[in-house]
Amino acid sequence: xxxxILGAGQVGGSLAEHLASEANDITVVDTDGERLRDLGDRxxxxxxxxxxxxxxxxxxxxxxxxxxxxxxxxxxETNMVACQVAHTLFHTPTKIARVREAAYLTRSELFxxxxxxxxxxxxxxxxxxxxxxxxxxxxxxxxxxxxxxGKAQLVAVKAYYGGPLVGQQLRQLREHMPNVxxxxxxxxxxxxxxxxxxxxxIEADDEVFFIAAKANIRAVMSEMRRLDESxxxxxxxxxxxxxxxxxxxxxxxxxxxxxxxxxxxCRHLSDTLDSTVVLQGSxxxxxxxxxxxxxxxxxxxxxxxxxxxxxxxxxxxKRLGAKKVMTIINNPAYVDLIQGGDIxxxxxPQLATIxxxxxxxxxxxxxxVHSLRRGAAEAIEAIAHGDAKxxxxxxxAIENIGLPPGTTIGAIIRDEEVIIAHDxxxIEAxxxxxxxxxxxxxxxxxxxxxxxxxxxx
Numbered sequence: 214x215x216x217x218i219l220g221a222g223q224v225g226g227s228l229a230e231h232l233a234s235e236a237n238d239i240t241v242v243d244t245d246g247e248r249l250r251d252l253g254d255r256x257x258x259x260x261x262x263x264x265x266x267x268x269x270x271x272x273x274x275x276x277x278x279x280x281x282x283x284x285x286x287x288x289x290e291t292n293m294v295a296c297q298v299a300h301t302l303f304h305t306p307t308k309i310a311r312v313r314e315a316a317y318l319t320r321s322e323l324f325x326x327x328x329x330x331x332x333x334x335x336x337x338x339x340x341x342x343x344x345x346x347x348x349x350x351x352x353x354x355x356x357x358x359x360x361x362x363g364k365a366q367l368v369a370v371k372a373y374y375g376g377p378l379v380g381q382q383l384r385q386l387r388e389h390m391p392n393v394x395x396x397x398x399x400x401x402x403x404x405x406x407x408x409x410x411x412x413x414x415i416e417a418d419d420e421v422f423f424i425a426a427k428a429n430i431r432a433v434m435s436e437m438r439r440l441d442e443s444x445x446x447x448x449x450x451x452x453x454x455x456x457x458x459x460x461x462x463x464x465x466x467x468x469x470x471x472x473x474x475x476x477x478x479c480r481h482l483s484d485t486l487d488s489t490v491v492l493q494g495s496x497x498x499x500x501x502x503x504x505x506x507x508x509x510x511x512x513x514x515x516x517x518x519x520x521x522x523x524x525x526x527x528x529x530x531k532r533l534g535a536k537k538v539m540t541i542i543n544n545p546a547y548v549d550l551i552q553g554g555d556i557x558x559x560x561x562p563q564l565a566t567i568x569x570x571x572x573x574x575x576x577x578x579x580x581x582v583h584s585l586r587r588g589a590a591e592a593i594e595a596i597a598h599g600d601a602k603x604x605x606x607x608x609x610a611i612e613n614i615g616l617p618p619g620t621t622i623g624a625i626i627r628d629e630e631v632i633i634a635h636d637x638x639x640i641e642a643x644x645x646x647x648x649x650x651x652x653x654x655x656x657x658x659x660x661x662x663x664x665x666x667x668x669x670x
Contacts, residue, residue, distance in 0.1 A: 214238070216574065217274045219265030219295055220286035221248040223543065223563045224311065224337070228283065228570055233258050234654070240274045243286075266294040268302055276303040283570065285311040285335070293317075293329050300330035309333040309573055311566075313454065333573050337566045338454040341541070344565050345455075346462055348539065348558065349512065352441035353434060355420065355558060358583045360594050361626040361645045366427050367398065367592055369585070370434055372419045378436045384411035386436065394633040395425040395433045398623040398649045399590055406590055406651040408619065422585060422592075424623045424647060426631035441537075444511035448472065448535070450496030450526050451517035452482045455541070459516070460489045470505060472496045496526035499533070508534030515540045520547060524556070531555045578663055580645065590651045592623075597644045599665040606646070606662055612636035614662070616648075617655035623647045 214237045218225050221243035233239050233256045240259040243249050249260040263270035265286060276282070282299045284292035292310040299305040310331045312318060318339075324331045347357035347366075356369040372379050377389060383397055400407040401420040407413065415421060425433050445468060449456045452473030460469050460482075469489040473479050479493045494501045496515065507513065513530035515523035520542050527538040532555070539558040542548050548559045564584045571582040580594040601608035605615075611622050611634055625632045626645040632638060640646060648659060 214280045214574070215275060215278060216240070216281045216283060217242065217271070217276060217279050219243075219282070219284040219292065220311075221245060221252055221260075222285070222287065223545070224285045224566050224570075225283075226252055227545070227563050227567050228285070229256060229258055231567060231571060231653075232574060240279075242270060242274050264291070266291045266298060268298055271295070271298060271303065276305060279303070279305055281305065281307040281309065281574065283309045283574075285570075289314050289317060293331065296331045297329055300326065307332050307573070309335060309570065311335045311337065313338055315454070315458075335566060335569055337562050338458060340565045340569055341455050341560065341562045342458040342462060344560065345459055345514065345516075345539065349444055349447070349463060349467070351430065351434070352444055352537075356422075356585070358592060360424075360581070360592075360624075360647050361631075363427055364626050364629065365424055365624055365631045365647065366430050367422060367424045367583070367585075367623075367647070368430055368434065369420055369422045372415050372417055372421055374417045376415075376417075376436065378415050379417050380414065382411065383409055383413050383415065389436055390432060393425065393429045393432050394631070395423050395429060396623050396633045398422045398424050398592070398621065399585060399651060408621065408651060422649075425633070442511075444537075446470075446510050446512075448505070448507065448510045448513045448530070450513070450515045450523070450530075452478050452491070453516065453518065456514075456516045457482060457485065459514070460486055464489045472501070472505075497522065497529060499529060502530060502533055510535045511537065513538045517541075518543070520544050524551060527556050579660065585649075590649065591653055591656065593648045593650065593656075593659060595646050595648065595659070595663045597640050597642060597646055597663065600642060603665050604642075605664075606640045607642050608639065610637050610639050614640075616662075617650075617652075617658040619650060619652040620655060620659060621649050623649055 216237055216239055218229055218241045221241050229239050229241050242261045242265040246262050253260045261274045282305045284295045286292055289312045296308040296310050299308055308331055312334050323329050351357050354368050358367040397409045399422040400409055423433055447467050447469050449471045452471045460471055472492045479491050482491045507530055513535040515527045517523055523540045527540045531538045537557045540556050542559045545561055548561050551559050568583045578596040578598055583592045597607050622634045624634055624647045
């Protein structure tokens, strides 16, 4: 696939890295020559220096025969104009734009071929807000991913000493919970992935990824670790777009406080939010945190744009007694360094956004793609189309499907039913199939499995 990416920042650069390793023809456009040189040295891609919204620059990047334009510069306006130019002058089939400003996103009539021709809108702030909201709803989870509009969920938890299943084989999960269907999809032990088998023994400190119907998630979590109590008191450091959206989404169910430095922004938050308490000041101010009883907080969320400020305020909040701290980290190199110590969960906006982008770039009918454990593995939701003649999967039992190495099928969602996959489970047309890959180089092979042969048409 020939793809032009506008913007060589963290999202554009990470996306180029993912796609270049999958035999795509990638061109990255940016005004910053140094960033482009760095990317060009590391990856097998073309680079073009210039403003991505200009017709001459897009032509130079190969827009005449590009299959897709992904506009992820820091400017909403540049991204939207680039899509317009690509549509009008080059008839680019698929145009994806990152748009952050809520004033644009709330006007859906803006984005169609008669107005601004954007096929897929990506809002990183909304993606991250939804991600954090799911973590808040599942106390103790390290990652929570929805499939088939939330009918099934994949949850990561750390197995603790004393958990009912720790030290036991996975096949005993069924004996512990005879009425709950679940499957362990992946285990990470000392940073290495393990493909779970029936005789795999769960050890303390393993990161265990399991899939189940949404209603059964809490019961399965209780097998791995002592359940955390539901959260009540939440402190948010940073009243930017993510902080505001999150407070708006959760303030009806939780006691929420926001700490924000900017006086004008504080006034805006006070006017916009209903029951959230808005405090002006620094989240690294020890006296302010103690005055606001940080020791009583169930979660402290550091959501500013400054990684160092987020890390320092999180460490201080934890030291002063906050039960759990979650921190946004924009630099992916920091994420693995800090998660799991004093900081319970490090959230990478880039990884969350890239999962959304990748779903629209994959071939075959891929609904969603999610990075597990900061990119170490992937979970994919694909829809089986066609019939037994035109499809490589329909009408076959899972044990007879030639899955690529390191790939497993965890669950199937059929209409409203969540079916945990077994060797003899047969895939039907229209099934949402949840697959796990511990080796991302086989993604192309998974996509080919879900291609529909010509006989279907």
